[in-house]
Amino acid sequence: MNLENQVKQALQERGKEVIIPLELKGKVMNQIVESKTIKRRMPMKKRLAVGIIAAALLVPTSAFAYQSILADGIFGSFENLKKHGTALTIDGYMTFNAKLMQAKGELGEKEYGKFKESLRVITNAKLEYGNKYGNTDFDQMSSKEKAKIERASMELQPYFDKLNGDISSKEILTPEEYEQYIEALMAYEKVLAQANIDTSKGPVEAEKLPKELKEEFQQAKNFLDYVSEKQQAIKE
Template identity: 70%
Template sequence: MYGSFENLKKHVANITFDGYMTFNAKLLQAKGDLGEKDYKQFTEYLHVITDAKLKYGDKYGNTDFDKMPSKQEAKYTKVLTEAQPYFDKLNGEISSKEILTPEEYEQYIKALMTYEKVLAQAEIDTTKGPIEVGKLPKGFKGNFNKQEIL
């Protein structure tokens, strides 16, 4: 997507060569799993998502949507809504868009974005695995309230 390691390093200061190679390997696997046509569409979505992470993300790759202008957030939401079935497929799961009602799917996308925003604002390092809600700083736990995100 960004070409060479040197080119990507201009955009992401803390990327390692191993991280770059892992990302490249995942893209090659995605190309095989999705097929040429779907892969092309997926990478267009992925480019929008990655650009938002670079511009509004923290050092761990989580996007703070409160920093994003509302027009751009609406575009990001639309792209994520279209891209999520590809992520589901690449993760070996049934498409969430197929098993949820349109209203539930919209809530699911909002929940994913809320989760990422909280991680960014709390400066949580998820590169070593998922977090437990109980380990969030006090002011962020309320964002995981079932009433707000589900």
């Protein structure tokens, strides 16, 4: 069953228990269809694999009555999110849940369990340290906490690669390169957090970043581009 049909089925089952405005269902489905279309059109080089789940973790603030869904297994509950002052939309929460449904369907029960545990480490850190755009300044963490995030990220990235239809970065890179790749992903996100960049407004322009962040950002981006191009070359 493809992602769109999975979401339709989930919404239908949920509709038996709660009353959901019809316009909300339409918005969720439109977001999923549009995201799939955009991904097909987007050049590989532009799809930087920022695998720390940056702004993709959209969470709601408006009240919504629902039974347990996969997103609850990551965030705990909607009430838990409200305690952390999140300020996004219910559409985003449902879209994120749809992505989890896709992951569970493609990875299988056992692999999804591992995926979820590592993902929970990342999302918990975002709830505590992330800014309003979903990016984390890792410099604000202790070295122990940062190392924990790095380990979880190294576990998660092959799953992200698979879900994105990419070649596993862990398989095509040397151990040293793979470690550098994860560090580049974290450095890229850290710069976004420190510069308070809203990536939903378009590509990040290095020349508009504060002077002290430009070099680190460019170094990280260059390595992400290197990995992306290597993945694409193997696929071709």
